[in-house]
Amino acid sequence: MQLMNDEPMKKQIIKIIICNMALMVSIPLIAQDGNKMLQDIDDNLSANSRIIESTMIIHGKRNDRTITSKSYTMGTDKSLTEYMSPPREKGTKMLKLSNEMWVYSPTTDRTIMISGHMLRQSVMGSDLSYEDMMDDRKLTVIYNANIEGTENYNGKDCKVLILISKVKDAAYQKQKMWVDTNYLIPLKIELYAKSGQLLKMITMSDIKQTEGRWFPMKMTYKDMLAEGDGTEWVINSITFNKQIPDYIFSKASLKK
Amino acid sequence: MDGLKVNITNNAMLIQTAFKNIIRGGKRTWLNVVVLSFVLVIMVAYNGLLDGWMEESRRDTIDWESGWSQLWHPKYDKYDIFTLQDAHGIIPKDIKRLIDNGVATPILVIQASIYPHGRMQNIVLKGINTEQNILKIPSEKIKTEDEDIPAIIGTRMAKSTDLKQGDRIMIRWRDKNGVFDSRQLLITHIFETKIGSVDSDQIWININDLYQMTGMGNEATYIVLNKEAKIKSDLSGWKYKSDYFLLSDVRAMEKAERVESIIIFIILLSLALLAVYDTQTLSIFRRQKEIGTYVALGMTPKKVTSLFTLEGTTYSVLAVLFAAIWGTPLLYLFAKTGLPMPEAYTNIGLPLGEAIYPVYKITSLIKTIILLIILSAIISYIPAQKIAKQNIVYALKGKIN
Numbered sequence: 248m249q250l251m252n253d254e255p256m257k258k259q260i261i262k263i264i265i266c267n268m269a270l271m272v273s274i275p276l277i278a279q280d281g282n283k284m285l286q287d288i289d290d291n292l293s294a295n296s297r298i299i300e301s302t303m304i305i306h307g308k309r310n311d312r313t314i315t316s317k318s319y320t321m322g323t324d325k326s327l328t329e330y331m332s333p334p335r336e337k338g339t340k341m342l343k344l345s346n347e348m349w350v351y352s353p354t355t356d357r358t359i360m361i362s363g364h365m366l367r368q369s370v371m372g373s374d375l376s377y378e379d380m381m382d383d384r385k386l387t388v389i390y391n392a393n394i395e396g397t398e399n400y401n402g403k404d405c406k407v408l409i410l411i412s413k414v415k416d417a418a419y420q421k422q423k424m425w426v427d428t429n430y431l432i433p434l435k436i437e438l439y440a441k442s443g444q445l446l447k448m449i450t451m452s453d454i455k456q457t458e459g460r461w462f463p464m465k466m467t468y469k470d471m472l473a474e475g476d477g478t479e480w481v482i483n484s485i486t487f488n489k490q491i492p493d494y495i496f497s498k499a500s501l502k503k
Numbered sequence: 504m505d506g507l508k509v510n511i512t513n514n515a516m517l518i519q520t521a522f523k524n525i526i527r528g529g530k531r532t533w534l535n536v537v538v539l540s541f542v543l544v545i546m547v548a549y550n551g552l553l554d555g556w557m558e559e560s561r562r563d564t565i566d567w568e569s570g571w572s573q574l575w576h577p578k579y580d581k582y583d584i585f586t587l588q589d590a591h592g593i594i595p596k597d598i599k600r601l602i603d604n605g606v607a608t609p610i611l612v613i614q615a616s617i618y619p620h621g622r623m624q625n626i627v628l629k630g631i632n633t634e635q636n637i638l639k640i641p642s643e644k645i646k647t648e649d650e651d652i653p654a655i656i657g658t659r660m661a662k663s664t665d666l667k668q669g670d671r672i673m674i675r676w677r678d679k680n681g682v683f684d685s686r687q688l689l690i691t692h693i694f695e696t697k698i699g700s701v702d703s704d705q706i707w708i709n710i711n712d713l714y715q716m717t718g719m720g721n722e723a724t725y726i727v728l729n730k731e732a733k734i735k736s737d738l739s740g741w742k743y744k745s746d747y748f749l750l751s752d753v754r755a756m757e758k759a760e761r762v763e764s765i766i767i768f769i770i771l772l773s774l775a776l777l778a779v780y781d782t783q784t785l786s787i788f789r790r791q792k793e794i795g796t797y798v799a800l801g802m803t804p805k806k807v808t809s810l811f812t813l814e815g816t817t818y819s820v821l822a823v824l825f826a827a828i829w830g831t832p833l834l835y836l837f838a839k840t841g842l843p844m845p846e847a848y849t850n851i852g853l854p855l856g857e858a859i860y861p862v863y864k865i866t867s868l869i870k871t872i873i874l875l876i877i878l879s880a881i882i883s884y885i886p887a888q889k890i891a892k893q894n895i896v897y898a899l900k901g902k903i904n
Contacts, residue, residue, distance in 0.1 A: 369623065416682070419683055440683050441682055442684055444673075446683055446685060470623065472623070473622060475621070
């Protein structure tokens with residue numbers, strides 16, 4: 248009786264070992280797929296330079312505010328944003344150079360450096376803080392990605408990516424991304440605190456092909472700890488890899 | 504010797520005459536005395552209020568905020584919030600020894616955001632040792648007992664955020680590497696302090712909790728020292744800040760208030776002394792024949808001037824005595840009840856409680872009395888000095904201009 252039972256038991260053990268081995272082999276493969284996907288997302292979203300004309304709609308508790316701006320971005324270190332409307336904000340410029348940020352206000356004709364305490368303040372009352380705008384590194388530089396599974400989001404098949412930071416100074420230790428497998432664009436991103444608390448959510452939509460790449464023309468930022476319907480960022484026009492003169496990214500250009 | 508005796512007798516006679524003349528002045532005299540005594544009491548009360556406020560501010564600032572002195576991290580600047588991000592470091596051994604001896608306590612300060620009623624508010628999160636007894640911050644209320652991070656806030660902060668004891672509030676901060684983290688804090692106590700700078704936009708938690716939250720173990724932004732610490736210079740690179748420096752805000756406030764009080768005193772004294780001046784001028788005009796008689800009887804014009812100056816000065820002396828009679832019980836009562844302060848004042852960051860209790864300093868009192876007497880003497884002398892220049896015959900005829 249004992250001998251009769253031993254054979255299936257052995258088969259069972261072999262099956263388990265094979266399954267485990269397969270799993271061990273497949274984990275790096277899944278991770279590799281995740282990182283590959285992250286690389287594709289980076290390739291889609293980042294460029295050597297970008298010129299964007301956009302509209303920001305801030306949904307407040309009582310009313311909505313619309314702000315239009317034009318931004319010039321060079322790599323991940325340099326960017327300049329000029330606000331075009333409403334009249335109160337017209338002419339306000341924001342310059343980011345590496346880890347430093349300056350804001351020029353035409354009403355006071357003064358340039359102030361945004362650092363420390365002020366970095367935590369929201370940009371023009373939106374759900375974005377200055378510090379959110381500071382970390383512009385590529386995702387592949389900051390995160391390792393794993394594919395957690397597949398989910399349907401807004402009627403589209405998406406891979407769910409879990410991003411865990413591989414550098415010490417990532418603002419968000421963990422991100423969860425719903426990536427459209429056709430366009431390799433994240434449709435929804437959740438940003439988590441170290442404790443696991445969901446802090447921010449970004450949704451992307453209106454994906455259009457521009458200069459041979461797919462790009463989301465509408466993004467909605469929502470601070471999950473704050474009330475309100477978030478901030479919509481609609482791209483009116485976008486140009487990639489166009490030469491931007493260096494003087495644009497100088498403090499002197501703020502007062503021009 | 505005889506000359507001296509004559510002089511003393513003459514002066515005594517002059518004082519006696521002046522006093523008699525004053526008493527004979529009737530309503531006019533008492534009106535002056537009442538006005539001067541009123542001004543004197545107001546000046547004493549106002550000075551007392553200022554002294555009381557400053558005394559209390561100084562004491563409360565030491566008790567709640569500054570301690571007797573402090574050691575600051577080399578990058579820390581209390582007046583520059585931008586320094587906070589980098590102003591923290593491992594507590595050096597020399598300073599650690601002071602902390603172990605109970606004469607110093609570390610404070611770690613970071614910036615964070617809270618979300619009362621769904622709106623983001625930037626705050627300063629401060630970590631303090633729960634065992635400390637150098638500052639009056641009720642740190643025993645933030646002993647960590649369960650999963651919650653206990654926190655205490657002041658009444659101003661509680662009001663601005665609408666938080667109550669037992670409430671939980673979501674807080675978001677960045678650790679030493681800049682990684683966002685978020686947890687809930689449990690408000691275990693709401694303390695009341697007159698020092699707004701340890702209350703407004705601030706949350707106090709156990710320093711060990713803050714170490715865990717930020718990964719800044721054994722670090723501090725500044726160290727508060729008590730009287731026994733006996734440190735008088737920089738220590739291990741940390742900057743020494745004396746009580747003189749730490750109380751500079753209180754001193755600046757006192758200076759501003761003193762200027763304000765001087766303006767008020769000038770207005771009050773001008774009004775009161777104008778009454779004395781008017782009385783003196785009228786008195787000289789009305790008593791021309793009397794002046795002529797004094798001179799005819801052998802009094803020099805200088806002596807007559809002195810008599811009239813003395814009369815004017817006597818108003819202030821009588822005013823001091825009169826003020827002592829009615830002012831003492833009133834000022835005593837004022838010291839007991841204090842001057843209630845509107846709530847709005849305490850919310851604007853001034854170190855004020857519900858009321859200011861005056862403190863009457865003897866030096867301040869003597870200075871005020873001397874000032875009043877001297878000014879009365881000067882103001883009485885101005886119209887009286889004309890007497891010395893007048894013709895005696897005209898004076899006897901009552902024709903002084």
